[in-house]
Amino acid sequence: xxxxxxxxxxxxxxxxxxxxxxxxxxxxxxxxxxxxxxxxxxxxxxxxxxxxxxxxxxxxxxxxxxxxxxxxxxxxxxxxxxxxxxxxxxxxxxxxxxxxxxxxxxxxxxxxx
Amino acid sequence: xxxxxxxxxxxxxxxxxxxxxxxxxxxxxxxxxxxxxxxxxxxxxxxxxxxxxxxxxxxxxxxxxxxxxxxxxxxxxxxxxxxxxxxxxxxxxxxxxxxxxxxxxxxxxxxxx
Numbered sequence: 001x002x003x004x005x006x007x008x009x010x011x012x013x014x015x016x017x018x019x020x021x022x023x024x025x026x027x028x029x030x031x032x033x034x035x036x037x038x039x040x041x042x043x044x045x046x047x048x049x050x051x052x053x054x055x056x057x058x059x060x061x062x063x064x065x066x067x068x069x070x071x072x073x074x075x076x077x078x079x080x081x082x083x084x085x086x087x088x089x090x091x092x093x094x095x096x097x098x099x100x101x102x103x104x105x106x107x108x109x110x111x112x113x
Numbered sequence: 114x115x116x117x118x119x120x121x122x123x124x125x126x127x128x129x130x131x132x133x134x135x136x137x138x139x140x141x142x143x144x145x146x147x148x149x150x151x152x153x154x155x156x157x158x159x160x161x162x163x164x165x166x167x168x169x170x171x172x173x174x175x176x177x178x179x180x181x182x183x184x185x186x187x188x189x190x191x192x193x194x195x196x197x198x199x200x201x202x203x204x205x206x207x208x209x210x211x212x213x214x215x216x217x218x219x220x221x222x223x224x225x226x
Contacts, residue, residue, distance in 0.1 A: 004156075006156075033213065033214070035214075040218075040219075041218055041219070042117075042202055042204075042216030042217055042218050042219050043157070043202075043214070043216050044216075045213040045214065045215070048213060056213055058213065090156055090157065092157075092214075102159070102214065103159070104149075104156040104157040104158070104159075105156050106155050106156040107155075107156045
């Protein structure tokens, strides 16, 4: 079975721009979560999608938005990029909500200059 | 709110030494507990998990026991290898909030030959 794949692996954007990150969940998984990992920190929960609906959100502003598609792949969109948005963005999928553990992708490294 | 506290690193050991990385948690419910490992330049990999009190998770020689009385989930390994060098994250799943993962700040392990 394939794991979680994310694209692109690296990205450089200018402050104020918009960015879209993509994630293909592991086969059979219907729940996708996104996390932001700043350098030297643990990942922080952004939001979760379950069967194409947002199913929980962390302490992130509305300029962070997402989508989940019928094939359970997902996108993370960030508008009006700020320098502090520079981080590793991780996508994680699960066949059920949380308790059985999530499978993480390798992440997208976003640098905002 | 729920939180996870890990010992600060880096932890520096010689090959074949005994490893302990301390992790304590605060939670209002009955969370599942996890250890994830992150190798340089990669995403997170689930190392082991425990879903209820007194459960012991184990994988690749690593072990951790869910101790409800001390709210701890310390990671141990009897004999570390150079290949174990990585950052280790303790996490809990918030059963009352979509099972999102709440991570500690991570502990870097460096093993020297």
